[in-house]
Amino acid sequence: MLKTTIATAIGMFALAPLANASSDAAWNALFAKANGTCIGQSRMVSPEATAPVVFDDVIGKIAILLREKNPESKKMVNMICLYDKKSGKASIAEYQWLAQ
Template structure:
């Protein structure tokens, strides 16, 4: 009887941990929102986007690197986008790789 109770308790603890894990659909939705917000805010014609980099929950951000041209200039620019998971807002800044 004690074995049955111990097994049941263990299964209950293990199953509650899995209940809080995000599903693949939830991750895909988050990454689609991050990419969409970053690309939309970049004002680039047809940007190349990196795979999103997801920081842990204490940071709450997703980073996306974008490369493309903006407006009539047509010279390539590099942008770093930080998407806030909680607010759904994206912040974008231009960056230069190692001074180039």
């Protein structure tokens, strides 16, 4: 009985890290939702987007940079989007490079 209990406990501790890990499919679904939300809020037609930058769970945000050439002015428009993983809401703002 004691050996069974110890073996069960060891098995549970060995599998515990796997319970907290997210699958690739779950991350891909989260990134797709963040991209879709950010692109939708940007009102850009067909922007280029960076790979998501994931901040730690204390911050709980994903950052995505978007850019697109404005068809009228021919200037590049740069946007940064912060997607909140808990609420599913995004904040977006235009930014400029310091050298420009």
